[in-house]
Amino acid sequence: MKRFCFLLLVIVLASFGCQKREITRPEAESESQQQKEQPETKAPEKVTERQITSQVESVETGGKVSKSTEEKEGIFKDIYFEFDKYDVHDTFKPILKSISAWLIKKTDVKLSIEGHCDTRGTTEYNLALGDRRTKAVKDYLVSLGVPSSRIETISYGSEKPVCTEQTEECWAKNRRAHFVVLHAEGK
């Protein structure tokens, strides 16, 4: 009985030495195999690929909105932001006051506020930061009396920089809100 148990134990322990997966360098362990076995032959494989062309047909759902834009200077100066921040600095509030006064009078147009970031930082987070900048400016204009429906916002993140040098000066120029006047179609 003791010998029997001992034998079982030896077998069990010996099995620990064998890997489940055999990593090879094949050795002479496979003596039973033929030395010059024919390689496994398969039927010819036809290599094909789905055609990908540049021409893509657009299947739009919903109508397109036509807008003509007018880049305005004068009172519509760009306003700038600190790194990673979206709050409106006091320095720029006078500009926004002039813009709000103009908008309240000129009732047949809309204002589009573009939000931009400097080129540091990653694509998606920059788009979100630009978006928050536009909303901070919009909120301030609304607080000055401009109806919310007269203002649209669009963030471009760091995708439309005005300069691309890796300098503090250039980065500061890109951290901006830019104003564009929108006319409805036909005007």
Place this chain on the structure above:
Amino acid sequence: MKIAYKSLNTKFRAVLFYLPLLTFYFSLFAFADAKVYVDITSPTVKKMLIAIFDFEGPSGDKIAGIIRDDLSFTGLFTYVDKTSYVETLSQPFKPKNWTPLGIDAVVKGRVTEDKNLAVTVTLYDTFEGKGIFSKQYVAAKDLQRQLAHSIANDIYSSLTGKAAPFRTKIAFVGEDGGEKGIYIMDWDGHRMTKLGPKGNLALTPHWSSDGTRLIYSSERGRQWGIYLLNFRKMTEKRLFVSGGINMAGDFFPDGNSFIFSSSKDGTPDLYEFTIADNTVKKITSTHGIEVSPSISEDGKYIAFVSDRGGSPQIYVMLSDGGDARRITFEGSYNTSPHWSPSGNRIVFSGRRGSKNQIFTVKPDGSQLAQLTDVGNNEDPSFSPDGRYITFCSDRDMTKGVYIMRANGEGQKRITPRELKAFGPAWSPN
């Protein structure tokens, strides 16, 4: 009839006791796998020495060259140059010509060309002294590269037991004359094609898990929308548009819905879009920014970026929005997370000093590893087998798409220097 254990003969008792154990141990051998030459799961892999002849026939050298480049990039093979070969392509294979050089495998091939390209390839195992497979491939002449990649795929899977990525593609954003659009190329940078309608700004491409569709974000008429490109029909359809930003994220594994970030309700949050009925379900709702979502391959978890803690950091939550946990604690700017296919790593871009670098981390936030250290490195994502990472880098003139092994080795640019390229996404197949 109950058997009282104690009444049994002791020997019989022993057999009863040990039998299940023995059955278990011996069953392990019954499931022994087919022979694997290179165990790619082993932490220290010894590279396999492989000899690849220039194939006989037209473009034989080009096809062999593509196979060599594919296998070399894996980091599992060392290609031995033909100047060391004792045997010629036409001589019959003899192990004794190879084993003294320590060469493990030999590839020979022959190309014939009439209407199509036909290539016959044999892979030999020098230590067993025989061929492992011999196969013929046929392709239209303009698919020469894909034919070579198919051969490399078969050699790789013969020797490692795993599927290879040599026929996969990478979608990315390319900038050409101020216009940013979606491009597709082979994983090694060849056969680049620009997709889609011109004149628009398009970003963040993501593949469906069957590789037949691509979603991306595009700004048209001063609005961000999410668009779906169907490769079967080569059609583009707008799925969602609103004020604010809308950024396409990963598809869910079943391909019926995807996650995206939108600021339609005020601040950027994460939403799930179901394609069949165009419904939108809100998943996060904070006063801060939530963007850049990545879904784990099993669909159970979402990694994303949030500034709810005061700075952009990586969080992991359940795919219904519950149980969000922050996983990055070093540095003040960690973004662009992407899950590995196995779910045991998240790759992301983190700012250190003034530059962005690629890191991997376990989903519980441990084992942070930095993979790059030169230039700005962003937009990382894994290959479908989890062994490689694609990302963009501005370390060498223009920002371009790069690939590397998932441990940081073998970093190289695959887009041309003249094209500004970023936002790469690796196809699933």
